[in-house]
Amino acid sequence: MSQALILETRQLTKEFRGFTAVNAVDLQVTEGQIHALIGPNGAGKTTVFNLLTKYLPPTRGDILYRGKSITKMKSNEIARLGLVRSFQISAVFPQMTVLENVRVALQRTMGNSFHFWKSNKVLNQLNERAMALLESVGLAHYAQHITVELPYGRKRALELATTLAMEPTVMLLDEPTQGMGHEDVDRVVELIRQAAKGRTVLMVEHNLSVVSRLCDKITVLARGAVLAEGDYASVSAHPKVREAYMGSEQATVEGAH
Structure with a gap:
């Protein structure tokens, strides 16, 4: 270390x-x-x-x-x-799916701003990495769930996944x-x-x-x-x-x- x-x-x-x-x-x-x-x-x-x-x-x-x-x-x-800060109030988009939240965060690592209007074809390229992140925080089975419906503890896990998507040091x-x-x-x-x-x-x-x-x-x-x-x-x-x-x-x- x-x-x-x-x-x-x-x-x-x-x-x-x-x-x-x-x-x-x-x-x-x-x-x-x-x-x-x-x-x-x-x-x-x-x-x-x-x-x-x-x-x-x-x-x-x-x-x-x-x-x-x-x-x-x-x-x-x-x-x-x-230097990436996590676990703030409203750190995720409640009406998007769990997978969509992570894909939005991953766009930062591609040098893009949050392009909500990008085609599904482009965004689907991020799915493999997004699913790997969800797997790492135990949320793979929740990928298609609407975020607002998640239990509180799972929302915090999603916030951690979106933070990791930004590749923090x-x-x-x-x-x-x-x-x-x-x-x-x-x-x-x-x-x-x-x-x-x-x-x-x-x-x-x-x-x-x-x-x-x-x-x-x-x-x-x-x-x-x-x-x-x-x-x-x-x-x-x-x-x-x-x-x-x-x-x-x-x-x-x-x-x-």
Whole structure:
């Protein structure tokens, strides 16, 4: 496994009218690892993701990809570099079939925009690759289903397939198991593990059991700043981390061992 840094932030800061949502965050994501960003509600995790993918401009600080600054780049340019964000609300087209959703995503790798009006003959050329992706996330049998009819956990699997279709180098997963039952969580954990082979993953995740099972490195945020960093054992034993996860979340920290 390579130990080179693939994604890095230096003193990354985001202020909203005097409120500091992200405060001088230094994040170092190692190539080939699964890295989690965790913290209590309001810690700034999603804001960091929005800064990395340029949905928000930083107030101060720098973002580097493979050692080069991408701070001034636009979100579509970031995606073309291979930083692809998944598991956002409405990440798939609900009235299209499962197969059609993956074919639309595959058009990105052909250098096309989303050409909904292309002939079936042209789009059918993508079917083999699309079916292979659906097979990889356990959705081959759902290929002709209308997406809106899928169970929630299967929709998240489809989102992962459409992300993989864009051939990401770094996958940014935003709350991949949010709202899932135990069975769906286990399935998605295994899908992420498979998808991470040969890639780097940065994920925001509330479920600390998922983090403990998947992640090589964990960065804990609290009030917009880095509170602790390390593997799960060291982070979960950190006094300040335990203090940050008081009450019901404290039980989650202890229960995830």
